[in-house]
Amino acid sequence: xxxxxxxxxxxxxxxxxHEISVKGIFIEDGALERLPELLKDFKKPAVxxxxxxxxxxxxxxxALLGGCLAVxxxxxxxxxxxxxxxxxxxxxxxxxxxxxxxxxxTIHDTTRYIAAERRxxxxxxxxxxxxxxxVSTVAAMTWHGFKKTLPAVAPEYVLAxxxxxxKAPMRLTAAGVCDLLGKYTALADWKISAVVTGExxxxxxxxxxxxxxxxxSKCSASLAAGDKAAYEKLMYALILSGLAMQMVGNSxxxxxxxxxxxxxxxxxxxxxxxxxxxxxxxxxxxxACLEFYGKINxxxxxxxxxxxxxxxxxxxFIRGCFGNGSxxxxxxxxxxxxxxxxxxxxxxxxxxEEIGKILDALPEVSELQGIVKSVSGVFLPEHIGxxxxxxxxxxxxxxxxxxxxxxxxxxxxxxF
Ligand SMILES: [Zn+2]
Ligand SMILES: [Zn+2]
Numbered sequence: 001x002x003x004x005x006x007x008x009x010x011x012x013x014x015x016x017x018h019e020i021s022v023k024g025i026f027i028e029d030g031a032l033e034r035l036p037e038l039l040k041d042f043k044k045p046a047v048x049x050x051x052x053x054x055x056x057x058x059x060x061x062x063a064l065l066g067g068c069l070a071v072x073x074x075x076x077x078x079x080x081x082x083x084x085x086x087x088x089x090x091x092x093x094x095x096x097x098x099x100x101x102x103x104x105x106t107i108h109d110t111t112r113y114i115a116a117e118r119r120x121x122x123x124x125x126x127x128x129x130x131x132x133x134x135v136s137t138v139a140a141m142t143w144h145g146f147k148k149t150l151p152a153v154a155p156e157y158v159l160a161x162x163x164x165x166x167k168a169p170m171r172l173t174a175a176g177v178c179d180l181l182g183k184y185t186a187l188a189d190w191k192i193s194a195v196v197t198g199e200x201x202x203x204x205x206x207x208x209x210x211x212x213x214x215x216x217s218k219c220s221a222s223l224a225a226g227d228k229a230a231y232e233k234l235m236y237a238l239i240l241s242g243l244a245m246q247m248v249g250n251s252x253x254x255x256x257x258x259x260x261x262x263x264x265x266x267x268x269x270x271x272x273x274x275x276x277x278x279x280x281x282x283x284x285x286x287x288a289c290l291e292f293y294g295k296i297n298x299x300x301x302x303x304x305x306x307x308x309x310x311x312x313x314x315x316x317f318i319r320g321c322f323g324n325g326s327x328x329x330x331x332x333x334x335x336x337x338x339x340x341x342x343x344x345x346x347x348x349x350x351x352x353e354e355i356g357k358i359l360d361a362l363p364e365v366s367e368l369q370g371i372v373k374s375v376s377g378v379f380l381p382e383h384i385g386x387x388x389x390x391x392x393x394x395x396x397x398x399x400x401x402x403x404x405x406x407x408x409x410x411x412x413x414x415x416f
Contacts, residue, residue, distance in 0.1 A: 001027050001232065007208075008243050014202035018247040021154045022135050025239060027232050031161040032057060032125060035064045035100070038157050039123065042098040044068070048088055048111045050075040053103035053127045057164050061102050061125060069096065073107075080109035081142040089114050098122065101155070104172060105131035105278060109139040112152040124155035128168030129176040129235045131278055132183075132254055134158055135242035146330050147263045147401065154246060158239060166231040173223055173234070174377035175279025180216060180237050181368055182258045182282040183209050185289045189256030189406040191358045196343060196351050197405060205244045205253050212237035217363075220371045257408035260398040261285030265386065267401070269322050270393055276384035283372060285398075287379050288391055290365050293407055297359040299416035300352050306415040307345040313338055313400075314412075321397045331400050339405045340413060348413060355407070 003025035012018055026034060039045050046069040049058030054072045062070045071091045078084055088110055092099075099122035101111035108124060108131075115122040116139075124134045133140060139152035187206055194201035216237045222230035244253040251259075262281035265271055274281065299305040313335055322328050372379050381388050399409035 001236075003027065003236070003239065005243075008247055012202060012204050014200070014204065016202065018202075020243060020246050021137065022158060022243075022246070023156050025135070025158040025160070027158075027160040027162065027235050027239070029161065029163040029228060031159040032060060032164065033064065034159055035061055035123070035125075038159075039065065039098060039100075044093070044095045045098045045100060046071060046092055046096045047100040047102055048114075049073070049102040049107055050078055053107060056102075056127045056167070057125050057161070058102040061100050065100075069093065073110075078106055079142055080106045080113075080140060082144060084110045085113055085141075089117070096120070098156075100125060102127060104128045104168075105133055105140075108134055109141055109152070112136070112155070113139040113141060113150060116152040121153060121156040124158040124160075125164075126158070126160050126235070127164055128172035129165050129231060129238055130168070130172040130179070131176060132179050132238040132241035134160075135239055136245055136251070137249075138245075138251065142266065145267070146327060147266050149251065154242075160232075160235045160239070162228045162232050162235070165235060166226060166228050170224070170376055172277065173231070174372070174375040175277040175283075176234060176238055177216065177220060177223070177279070177375050178283035178286065178372060178377050178379075179279035180213065180234070180241065181371065182256075182279075182286045183213055183241060183254060184362055184368070185258045185286055185293070186252075186254055186256035188293070188358050188362055189408075190252055192355050192407050192410070193405040195354050195358070196348060196410065199405065202248060202253075205247055208240060209244055209253060212240045217367075217371055220374045223375050252404070255402075256289075256404075257398065257406040258282055258285035258289045260401050260404075260406065260408065261288060261394055263401045264394055264398040265384075267322075267327075269327065270397060271386055271390050274385050276378070280378050280384050283377060283379050284381055284384055284386065286368070287365065288381070288395065289408065290362065290368070292395055292411070293359055293362065294365070296407065296411060296414070296416060297356055300356040300359075304416060305352060307349045308413055308415055309345055310340050310343070310413050312341075317396065318400060321393070322400075334403050335400055339403055339409060343410070343413065345413065348410070359407075
């Protein structure tokens with residue numbers, strides 16, 4: 001299936017002209033075989049993969065490109081960080097004119113960062129439907145210990161071969177399902193912020209994402225059975241989430257409080273380092289977020305909510321979580337200006353009912369848990385090695401990792 005990119009481009013009711021930089025997306029059995037034709041004008045392609053994805057797709061990609069240079073990284077301790085970038089970039093020759101990312105999220109982020117640095121383009125070959133970042137224009141990296149979103153490039157083409165990614169380990173697919181389900185709270189946060197501060201929002205992006213979410217929710221059971229059509233739907237929804245980020249120019253449509261929790265845990269400041277995939281952390285973040293938002297919604301409905309005047313950044317608490325070093329400075333810098341400063345308590349008070357309506361539209365916890373269970377995914381803190389009592393502190397600390405308004409951030413102004 002060739003994805004019709006015109007659905008995402010052009011003028012819109014949000015009054016913006018949406019731009020998509022990716023030239024073509026193929027989601028089908030055998031998509032990888034299109035590689036030689038698409039890259040026929042390039043002289044020196046190179047494939048970046050790890051040892052696992054080399055056998056799944058990298059080897060075939062190299063063969064299709066006449067035995068091109070293959071950068072095969074060791075999957076052990078491989079993260080999208082300055083070390084992976086140095087290692088992969090060091091193995092590339094100067095004359096490489098296009099890259100092929102054959103792998104999942106880490107390989108993609110590493111490749112897209114190197115491609116941007118070298119001002120060349122890359123082709124995405126996802127080997128698992130494990131994250132939504134394949135067509136992202138930014139790279140989610142850990143740079144010297146700090147989780148950062150760095151400027152990068154989107155792929156020129158995506159060749160999502162269902163013959164390859166439907167055979168990925170189920171744990172990776174489950175992580176993709178969970179990364180996708182995280183869009184429920186991400187979109188709710190975006191809508192709430194638009195209501196509270198008048199932040200820009202695009203209804204078209206929201207409804208495109210919601211439709212794709214529904215489709216995947218309906219066919220999640222078929223994933224466990226290995227049904228290629230269900231895998232293609234999941235991949236489409238994940239890619240669409242990436243396109244939504246391209247349309248808007250940032251990760252707002254794909255990342256809210258549930259991702260902030262995941263980023264916080266990745267920083268390992270209030271918890272030990274976790275051995276879990278991005279989507280697994282998002283899943284635990286999503287359910288913590290749903291529970292917390294559910295409490296706020298009940299308090300709104302019962303009129304048991306009080307708006308507190310905002311007292312500014314709680315620097316003692318931030319120091320207690322992030323320490324006194326450069327991480328503390330980074331967090332303060334990230335939170336300047338403080339997104340809560342522009343919210344007046346009176347204004348917020350008048351918006352509570354509308355916030356409640358947005359929260360009413362969130363799916364039931366049991367429904368989402370059913371989907372996660374159907375793909376043998378994780379959803380409880382202990383599933384990823386977090387102590388249950390870390391959660392309360394996490395909910396307080398996570399909003400500080402990004403300068404982005406979420407209901408979790410707004411909750412610092414409410415008592416319930
Ligand atoms: Zn729009
Ligand atoms: Zn994500």
